[in-house]
Amino acid sequence: MAIPEFLQGPSELDVSGPKVITSFKLFGLTINFTETVVLEWIVMAIIIGLVIFLTRNLRVRNISKRQAVAEMAVEAISNLVRDTMGKRFLSFTPYIATIFCFSIFGSLISLLGLRAVTSDFSVLLTWAAITFILITATKIRFGGVGGYLKGFADPIPVMLPINILSEVATPTAMALRHFGNIAGGSIIMGLVYYGLTALCHMIRLQIPILTVGIPAVLSLYFDLFSDFMQAFIFIMLTMVFISNAGPADDAAEA
Amino acid sequence: MEIPEAIVLAGSAVGAGLAMIAGVGPGIGEGYAVGKACEAIARQPEASGAVTRTMFVGCAVAESTGIYGLIIALLLIFLKPFT
């Protein structure tokens, strides 16, 4: 009896990166158009569709449930930003919300059987780089270029290399942490599927029935909990680093 | 210098195992942090939200060393960079 290929389960563990759909040359650089970008578009479509759905027919009185959800989300993220960064950084709220939504939905997309956007290191590196740029911009905004450059020689000029290293390590660590959690989780889930399939084949089951319910328990942690935690931690660290880049007299103001 | 592939694979596997020793530190540290958070919540139950949030962020930061170890181990096992 021939079993369809998609029912046979994974025959080998796949730990490679995203597929390259097409690539082209631009200014002598090879630009790859990968699977991740398509998945990002899907995620963006989901988020924007959800947002437009939630904010249809906004009213001041007699609000609908959709509007209540939208208002609650906006209030919650604004309060989080205000509590963590202080009032003067409240303008960062949409950026924080963007990263949070993108990260959560980009991770949760793996529940649909697609590759998680956040298991591509380049994506996380991009977000970390944006955070790095924002940190630098905040430092320059509050201290001027001179103050920013002087900050590297603080407290003594000998610390210069260590300061540069820690400056670069901040976004790298953020990106690696998120990437490691999501990609590690997906690899562990892949291992579980692979192992369960192998176990089924070992006890002469043609269709790997064991993979139906058992991984769901692990998936709760490795997909749902870990995704939410990592998204939350990513934005928390972003907020903390950016607000620390400003002067320290924030508490008195807030 | 030609090294037999088997030795490289064995070395990678052993290296991956050694890399996962990095998981010990975060385990101890996070356990300590969670214990302290429990104490803090027991002392001030009204601050449980802030304590929990701070604890999770701290745990995540502490966990990053373990995650680096995990990444190295995964690289060594699945990507076999030295073969």
Add this chain to the structure above:
Amino acid sequence: MKLGFLSIDIGTILFTLCNTLILFLALKHFLFAPVQKILSERKAAVDQTLADAEDARSRAEAAETEYNEKLANAKEESAEMLRTATRRAQQRSDEIVAQAREEAAGIMQQNRDELERERRRAASALRSEISGLAVAAAEKVVEREINQADHERLIDEFIDSVGDVQ
């Protein structure tokens, strides 16, 4: 073709940068701007309602104060009026009673005077009548030519009787 597990890909970075920017603008435009507009509108409406309520309350308080004041004034006024009326009535009644007493006294005095006059007139009339009678009796006595002794006795008796009358 697939990229490596931990690959850093310029193309993905550029596309992700654009996508993040687009999502940021979309969220800002479709979620934050309208919702915050609604929230601030609601806040303004609530503030307005609160201000109105405060205003109405202060106005009601002012009206109540005014009303109480007026009520107190009216009470005072009515009490004053009552007092005045009572006093006036008392005065009037006193006056009337006094007048009546005076009048009664006058009438009684008048009556008494009248009575006195009447008595005097009667007494004088009686006296003149008695003198006439005495003259008549004297004539009779003269006609009968009684003696001196009888004469004197008669006159004395008569005067005594007249004195009794007085």
